Amino acid sequence: MTEKTKLYGLMAEFDNPQAIVDATNAAYKAGYRKMDAYSPFPIEELQEALHFHTRVQYIVLVAGIIGALLGYGLQYWTSAVDYPINIGGRPYNSWVSFIPITFELTILIGAFSGAIGMILLNGLPQPYHPVFNVPRFSMASSDRFFLCIESEDSKFDRRATAEFLKSLNAAEVTEVEP
Amino acid sequence: MEANTAHQQEPVLKDVIPVVGPGHSFETISEKISSIVLTQRTPISLFIGLGMGFLIINMLMAAVTALLYEGVGIWGLNAPVGWGFDITNFVWWVGIGHAGTLISAILLLMGQKWRTSINRFAEAMTLFAVACAAMFPLLHTGRPWFAAYWLLPIPNTMAIWPQFRSPLMWDVFAISTYGSVSLLFWYVGLIPDLATMRDRAKHWLVKMIFGMLSMGWRGSARHWARYETIYNLLAGLATPLVVSVHTIVSFDFAVSVIPGWHTTIFPPYFVAGAIFSGFAMVLTLLLPVRYLFRLHDFVTMRHIENMAKVMLVTGLMVFYGYNVEAFMGWYSSNKYEGFMIYNRMTGPYWWSYCLLIFCNGVVPQVLWIKKIRQNVYILWLITLVVNVGMWLERFVIVVTSLHRDFVPSSWGRYAPTMWEVMLFVGTIGFFVFMMILFVRALPMIPMFEMKTLLPESKVKHHKE
Numbered sequence: 288m289t290e291k292t293k294l295y296g297l298m299a300e301f302d303n304p305q306a307i308v309d310a311t312n313a314a315y316k317a318g319y320r321k322m323d324a325y326s327p328f329p330i331e332e333l334q335e336a337l338h339f340h341t342r343v344q345y346i347v348l349v350a351g352i353i354g355a356l357l358g359y360g361l362q363y364w365t366s367a368v369d370y371p372i373n374i375g376g377r378p379y380n381s382w383v384s385f386i387p388i389t390f391e392l393t394i395l396i397g398a399f400s401g402a403i404g405m406i407l408l409n410g411l412p413q414p415y416h417p418v419f420n421v422p423r424f425s426m427a428s429s430d431r432f433f434l435c436i437e438s439e440d441s442k443f444d445r446r447a448t449a450e451f452l453k454s455l456n457a458a459e460v461t462e463v464e465p
Numbered sequence: 466m467e468a469n470t471a472h473q474q475e476p477v478l479k480d481v482i483p484v485v486g487p488g489h490s491f492e493t494i495s496e497k498i499s500s501i502v503l504t505q506r507t508p509i510s511l512f513i514g515l516g517m518g519f520l521i522i523n524m525l526m527a528a529v530t531a532l533l534y535e536g537v538g539i540w541g542l543n544a545p546v547g548w549g550f551d552i553t554n555f556v557w558w559v560g561i562g563h564a565g566t567l568i569s570a571i572l573l574l575m576g577q578k579w580r581t582s583i584n585r586f587a588e589a590m591t592l593f594a595v596a597c598a599a600m601f602p603l604l605h606t607g608r609p610w611f612a613a614y615w616l617l618p619i620p621n622t623m624a625i626w627p628q629f630r631s632p633l634m635w636d637v638f639a640i641s642t643y644g645s646v647s648l649l650f651w652y653v654g655l656i657p658d659l660a661t662m663r664d665r666a667k668h669w670l671v672k673m674i675f676g677m678l679s680m681g682w683r684g685s686a687r688h689w690a691r692y693e694t695i696y697n698l699l700a701g702l703a704t705p706l707v708v709s710v711h712t713i714v715s716f717d718f719a720v721s722v723i724p725g726w727h728t729t730i731f732p733p734y735f736v737a738g739a740i741f742s743g744f745a746m747v748l749t750l751l752l753p754v755r756y757l758f759r760l761h762d763f764v765t766m767r768h769i770e771n772m773a774k775v776m777l778v779t780g781l782m783v784f785y786g787y788n789v790e791a792f793m794g795w796y797s798s799n800k801y802e803g804f805m806i807y808n809r810m811t812g813p814y815w816w817s818y819c820l821l822i823f824c825n826g827v828v829p830q831v832l833w834i835k836k837i838r839q840n841v842y843i844l845w846l847i848t849l850v851v852n853v854g855m856w857l858e859r860f861v862i863v864v865t866s867l868h869r870d871f872v873p874s875s876w877g878r879y880a881p882t883m884w885e886v887m888l889f890v891g892t893i894g895f896f897v898f899m900m901i902l903f904v905r906a907l908p909m910i911p912m913f914e915m916k917t918l919l920p921e922s923k924v925k926h927h928k929e
Contacts, residue, residue, distance in 0.1 A: 303921065304921070304922055304923075304924050305924050305925060308924045311686075323685045323686060323687060324685070324686040325683060325684045325685055325686070326684055326686065326689070327491060327495075327657075327661070327684060327913060327916060328491075328657075328689075328913040328914070328916040328917050328922060329689040329690075329692065329693050329913070329917070330686070330689070330922075330924060331693075332924045333686040333689075333924075334686045334687070334689065334690040336686075337686055337687070339686065339687050339690055340690075341687075341690045341691045341694055343691045343694050343695055344694050344695075344698060347695070347698050347702075351702075361618060362629040365618060365626035365627075365629065366626070366629055366630070369624075369626065370624065370625055370626055374628065374630050377630060381630050384629065384630040385629060385630075387632075387635035387638070387639065387709070387713050387716075388629060388634065388635055388638045390705075390709060391635075391638040391639050391642040391706075391709070392638070392642070394642055394646060394702050394703075394705070394706045394709075395642040395645060395646065397702055398646045398649055398650075398699055398702045398703070399645070399646075399649060401695050401698055401699065401702075402649050402653050402695055402699065404695075405653075405691045405692060405694075405695040406680065408691055409685075409687070409688045409691055409692070411680040411681055411682065411688075412680035412681055413680070413681035414676075414681055415681075416681060416683055418683055419683070424683075425664040425665075426664070427664075427683065427684050428495075428657070428660045428661040428663075428664045428665075428682075428684055429491065429492055429495045429661060429664065429665065430490065430491035430492040430495065
């Protein structure tokens, strides 16, 4: 951080999943926290190595409950409160008949909230991100694996961190422009 | 190497055909699948199919225009047969759609890895099939622009609300939820692959389009963690959804009092029938596409055989349903129920019932033979027969039950008019047209999921 041009971070490239998981573990052990690993497919061990735990699933739970209440509430209010109408002698609050729509709205609102929540928590849509400044990063979606230690990290030092990443058998270490 | 011990413990089945052909790496998977969209020349047969689809869509437009101009009187519907081709086709299309959700959601939850290479294709099929299905109930109202007030709880000057005790309302909510959630599930599944397409595209415009669609996905481990959680949850939500949708479709019939409709076997037998017809349609479309784009490494004989087996099992369930209907006609000692079955077998529409039993009961039994399951040509013909059979099933249920109910004075006959046939054929054209566009414009096999099937994607568990 003492350098004049500020970097987003340093990025190391690996060519197999095992290498990136090992490198991420090593970086975590060395005390780096503000870092992210990039892979073309989900690797469960990688999020463990970053000690990252998501709580996105609770959005679905809460939204699902809201959906159920909305679904039942809509039918109860329209059929029993706002315009009660006798259909074949059924009670105004015919709860059995109201189950299918309650269920459908539970699913609808739960699913959409979950997916939109996932996208927003991921910070997407995001048209610009510094990691894309690394030309070889375009292979992160095909067959290459990248570990980026960000300059925000308190332990980040342009030279020492670069040395450290090289010591992890990285194929290449590049500086990421902000 | 020590690294190998983790996945050596997995059972090794030597005689099982792998789900990915030999010799593939992460890069070749991306290359093979993305090149269909990005670099390969479009096969001429695709243009021919697209052109034919386009012509048929014009026929669809003509049928819709005539309907909206003249009204539903141009169809052959009248008392007592108020539902004919419209609802037959609606149920047929919805049923076809269900295989997509089954493959993508239920098989995912069950850990069936082979689903990976066919799930996106099947989900796309679901979307277009549901779009075709939705046309019929909307159009059969005659004035779809009013339907919004009849079908959705929109506050209006008449201060009335839809009748939520009616299965037809349940159906509206079920189908619209199903369509929306299927679209969502499909799009969420596409995001990482859209990023791959963005990174591999050469042309700036193509890059930009895929870039916008992928929303800046960069494959960060944190992204993947949330993504996987939500994707599995969506599968968990879609699974009861798909079962509920066809159950509710069957309620459209089962909650009424018409003999032949008023029966408790409808929900399970409709769901089994939906899966049966859906798998048949997946194979009908997938086998030519596999041949056309040389996807034999990704859609292996194992996929094809598994799908044939699912067809066999669900076909037997459906056949069981037909037999229970006939049995209950006799066992219930209800003369209307008994007459309904007798009339189905020997009445004016006897041919449809006989063909139905032949297509769905008899023909699929050849799938017991392994040689036939592995013969793509014969299998393709069988799937066509099953598609026809499942259409006939809905025709039999809708028309033969309605045309002769309790009192002979209210009996009648139904035959479709030219407009109904045009509308039906038109939706098939629309379906084919959309499928061809999908295959050409988007990666039809999930690349990132295929990569997780390769042994080199496995990582040794880190020991603290």
